[in-house]
Amino acid sequence: MKLMTALFTITASTLLLSTSAIAKPNLPPPVEDVVKMEKIAGPAGAFTTKENFPKDYFLIPKNLPYLVGMTLYDPSSSNLGLSNEQIEAILKIKKELMASAVEKALVVKKLELEVVEKISFKHESAKAKDLYPKIDEIAKLKAELTKIHLDCIEKVKAVLTPKQFEEMLDYGIVNMF
Template identity: 30%
Template sequence: MKKTLLLLSFSSSMMFASSPAELLKTKCASCHILTLPNPTMIPTMKAPAMEAVMFHINLSMDDKDKIKAFIMDYAIDPKVSKSVCESDKVQKFGVMPSLKGKITQKELSVIADHLIENFPTPEFVSLIKEMQTNGKMNALINSPFLLNSRALPHMTKILVENWDKGTLALSAEQKEKLLLVRKETMTAVKNIKKQVKVLEAEIIEIVVDAEDLKNADSKIDAVAKLKAEATKVHLKCLTNTVEILNEEQMELLFPFWDS
């Protein structure tokens, strides 16, 4: 009787240990946080939170079979060129160590299915959308441009975030040209922003001090002129960037267009 109970207990523990959630915890949680991340966790994180990993995977591909194939391949043969995370995250955390020899294909299949069905959570997606909205609002408040539209994205910023992705496959020549475009654009816009900031402060001072608003006319005109100049720089950057990329690369960037 004792042997039977012991066997049942052992069998139950084995079943529990091999459940999808437990497998994920055993094989992945030593590096990836499996809960909703918060700012206090960031300094000690060894790798991106699993919520973030799956968010980016879903952003890059929408077919479940492709997602599963990607997870199973990347876990065994991880490479920078295969990464779906932003380039700065790869630089910060590096490429994950291979799980080859540490996990079976069956276990990996179970984990992949569990990730696809449970990550990212609606709470995480909502959090990301809120952060993106706040980021866009802050960018709009501090924007030196006359036109601030989703249809006119900051392409070099999007590219830098996805710089090393193998699917994007930027050539060395393309990278050199894109970096030049970005440098010229950033230099010009940075100079304009400094001038706009000074003028805006002077306009605010005129209003706060209840001066004659006519005193602000020339400054307002100057701000408008500078913002028009910055907008032209932005449009030139966008046009030059698109000319450097091919159709396949542009297609891959469309999901990030509204970032």
């Protein structure tokens, strides 16, 4: 069993190194988008060390794939062989859905910071039960944000051929090791 685990690790590492040595992203990382998002988001909350805006405000921020990033900016994305039309279609999806996601994420962040302020910093802190309606509102907005993300996944998948989608999943899994 240990031998198989070691062989798998070596094989995955070799694949990762050889794939990333020849692969390159379809587009360079969108540094300007990151800077723009940081500016829109404003300062992080008092108990936050690093914020990933707007993704941190989704109901499921970590376990759903971010297909725009995987298809355009991942180091292996050139292996997909996307056409210029496909790249443009994915960029259009990103632009269409990003505005509404950012808008909702800003509302969620504002509400979260209000909760933190009321429960943590005021001399006469609010009672937890008084904050429950605001928590329900945050949960509803986070669910709406996640639905936008699901729509994005569905739309990007529709742009890809089945073969491209399988290739993307393969390098996504390899890059997890």
